[in-house]
Amino acid sequence: MxxxxxxxxxxxxxxxxxxxxxxxxxxxxxxxxxxxxxxxxxxxxxxxxxxxxxxxxxxxxxxxxxxxxxxxxxxxxxxxxxxxxxxxxxxxxxxxxxxxxxxxxxxxxxxxxxxxxxxxxxxxxxxxxxxxxxxxxxxxxxxxxxxxxxxxxxxxxxxxxxxxxxxxxxxxxxxxxxxxxxxxxxxxxxxYEDHCAVCNFAHPELLDAAHIIPDSEDKGVPDVTNGMALCKIHHAAFDRRFLGIRPTKDVPIVEIRQDLLDEVDGPMLRHGLQELHGKPLMKVPARRTDRPGNNNLVWAYERFLSATVEDVA
Known part of the structure; x- marks a missing residue:
């Protein structure tokens, strides 16, 4: 046959x-x-x-x-x-x-x-x-x-x-x-079990695998420790440095850039970003070896802290 x-x-x-x-x-x-x-x-x-x-x-x-x-x-x-x-x-x-x-x-x-x-x-x-x-x-x-x-x-x-x-x-x-x-x-x-790390949104069709260090950088390798599952809005906010992830010894903390915290707008800004400021990530991988590498988070957080409105405009 x-x-x-x-x-x-x-x-x-x-x-x-x-x-x-x-x-x-x-x-x-x-x-x-x-x-x-x-x-x-x-x-x-x-x-x-x-x-x-x-x-x-x-x-x-x-x-x-x-x-x-x-x-x-x-x-x-x-x-x-x-x-x-x-x-x-x-x-x-x-x-x-x-x-x-x-x-x-x-x-x-x-x-x-x-x-x-x-x-x-x-x-x-x-x-x-x-x-x-x-x-x-x-x-x-x-x-x-x-x-x-x-x-x-x-x-x-x-x-x-x-x-x-x-x-x-x-x-x-x-x-x-x-x-x-x-x-x-x-x-x-x-x-991340098909959940957004920041808000726990759980529809994979609307989730991205975000690079912590962009793949345009030498250190931006396509490895799970250089990635986070993020919904579309939080991926965009992270890439544009409206949203940062502060490394800690336990669960990393979400931070929102100050100019967005001061802004007054509709419910999307308030609930989608402002109210997450200072909160821990809602979803992290169960396996420690799959969690974001600390050096990757430090690199991205320092980049977030140095961002200005002109930088990301």
């Missing part, structure tokens, strides 16, 4: 719809809801990191396990200098069936599904799909992955190994938009 015609693309379309275009993460039970032609079909590996169903010639999906801050993953997957992810072989045999399945997906330019663990109980996975394997680095026993929308975006290889320079920057940018940002968002929202 061969791979059922249309299954791969049906699975990708279903996952995009189920995750609201990759905005939310899924548990294994939720992923198991997929049906093809009325029958259940498994999309995620049970234990191993690479899933090639028995009748398939090419890999259908891969998994990257969740890594708590400071912990290493079982496989040393990493970013390359070109900004694209490397996914390690299974073992060191290039002809292992799982490695052969990945190679076949590369040769046939077939899209695969990438499940990235983002924590939670039960564990949740951010879905990135479609993803294409655009190269194999045999000397390093790894494949090169790119989250592209279509096989037509896969660049030609220059000299047999290097990606075309003109497309490298584009692919790096797309990796940030289609992989890094959604994984960061899901990791942060899972840590």
């Amino acid at each position: 061969a791979e059922p015609e249309g299954l791969r693309h049906a699975a990708i379309a279903w996952l995009e719809q189920r995750t609201f275009d990759r905005q939310i993460s899924l548990t294994r039970d939720e992923i198991a809801d997929f049906r093809f032609q009325g029958e259940p079909f498994r999309l995620i590996p049970s234990y191993q990191g690479i899933w090639k169903p028995a009748t398939f010639e090419a890999t259908l999906s891969i998994v990257t396990t969740y890594r708590a801050p400071g912990k290493e993953r079982p496989y040393n997957d990493a970013l390359g200098e070109d900004g694209l992810h490397r996914y390690k072989w299974r073992g060191d045999n290039p002809n292992h069936p799982e490695n052969a399945g990945l190679r076949r997906a590369m040769e046939q330019q077939l899209p695969i599904i990438w499940f990235t663990g983002v924590g939670g109980k039960p564990p949740q996975y951010q879905v990135t799909t479609p993803v294409y394997i655009v190269n194999e680095e045999r000397d390093r026993q790894q494949f090169v992955l790119a989250p592209l929308e279509d096989a037509s975006e896969i660049p030609e290889r220059d000299g047999g190994s290097e990606l075309v320079t003109a497309l490298r920057r584009y692919m790096k940018r797309e990796t940030v938009v289609r992989l890094h940002q959604p994984v960061f968002r899901s990791t942060v929202l899972v840590a």
Whole structure:
């Protein structure tokens, strides 16, 4: 038997719809809801990191396990200098069936599904799909992955190994938009259990994963300890330095800039900002390792204290 015609693309379309275009993460039970032609079909590996169903010639999906801050993953997957992810072989045999399945997906330019663990109980996975394997680095026993929308975006290889320079920057940018940002968002929202840290608002569709140190800064890494779940208004207020978070030994304290405290306006300003001044965060992650890094909070708080109306106008 061969791979059922249309299954791969049906699975990708279903996952995009189920995750609201990759905005939310899924548990294994939720992923198991997929049906093809009325029958259940498994999309995620049970234990191993690479899933090639028995009748398939090419890999259908891969998994990257969740890594708590400071912990290493079982496989040393990493970013390359070109900004694209490397996914390690299974073992060191290039002809292992799982490695052969990945190679076949590369040769046939077939899209695969990438499940990235983002924590939670039960564990949740951010879905990135479609993803294409655009190269194999045999000397390093790894494949090169790119989250592209279509096989037509896969660049030609220059000299047999290097990606075309003109497309490298584009692919790096797309990796940030289609992989890094959604994984960061899901990791942060899972840590805060889909609640705003400032006001405890609990609708994930209206929550953002806010960087404490902006990603435009060298220290602004997309790590859960550099993030907070914030509703739209408090994210904007934090970024514009109307709202600051004062580090403490216990739960950080919300502070509102003095000119806003002095302003007289409607109920949104009063209830949404002014009344939060001096109050502790309403939601912090249960796991201490997921809570904001103190150095990150100090950096952002000092920036808040130095803000003036002219600075943020």
